[in-house]
Amino acid sequence: MWRKLRILILLLILLFVALNTYFDRVYSTDWNIPLRVTVYPINGDDSDAVDVFINQLKPDRFEAMEAFFEEEADSWGLAMERPVQFQSAPPLGEQPPALDRNANVLSIMWWSLRMRYWAWQSPDLPGAAPDIKLFVIYHDPAITPAVAHSIGMQKGLYAVVNVFADRSMIGSNDVITAHELLHTLGATDKYNPSNNQPLNPIGYAEPDKQPLLPQDYAELMGGRIPVTSSKSTTPESLRQVVVGQLTAEEIGWYKE
Structure with missing residues (x-):
């Protein structure tokens, strides 16, 4: 009896997750209204230089990405002002769950579940909840000369983006961020x-x-x-x- 009940509960949870993923997918790409994206900066090296860099980021730093998505969407026939809108959250003091580079399939699945929960429980800004969450981890080039691979997940609508805390690389950081954002919408490499x-x-x-x-x-x-x-x-x-x-x-x- 209890075994059947546990199986039923598990099946209901899996059904809920599957339906939630499906509706996230449909809603995020119907383009009836602009997508709301919240960016969470994270100090990836516990570095004072990275803290200074994050604190000096300007509120209008998303202008280039918003303009890019508007221009590209328009070129494909989607005439919408600012189809993707960004806002910045206060810096997070906690690192997301790490994925082992040599992880097997089961380890990746377990990481995905942990990461999805971690993203879900991250604090939201006042107002409407974001459609997509981007966790942008800034690294000090003097400490981390090569960053880990970034990852964008369609299931859960979040991305972990590894970039450099270097003003000369703001433009290339935007490219990486935009790339991972489109992964959350179903775009493939x-x-x-x-x-x-x-x-x-x-x-x-x-x-x-x-x-x-x-x-x-x-x-x-x-x-x-x-x-x-x-x-x-x-x-x-x-x-x-x-x-x-x-x-x-x-x-x-x-x-x-």
């Missing part, structure tokens, strides 16, 4: 994970360009600007980035 080279044609900003290489821009989910068939460069800001057709389809901006 469009580069070869073995060498980070954008995939032709889906990872190219201008797949019909003649000559094809070098490209002038990066496709956001391709991540880099192809220079040759084996070499690419990192965009310095969103001014060097576009959203390609397949990505636009995946997030509901473009329908054939």
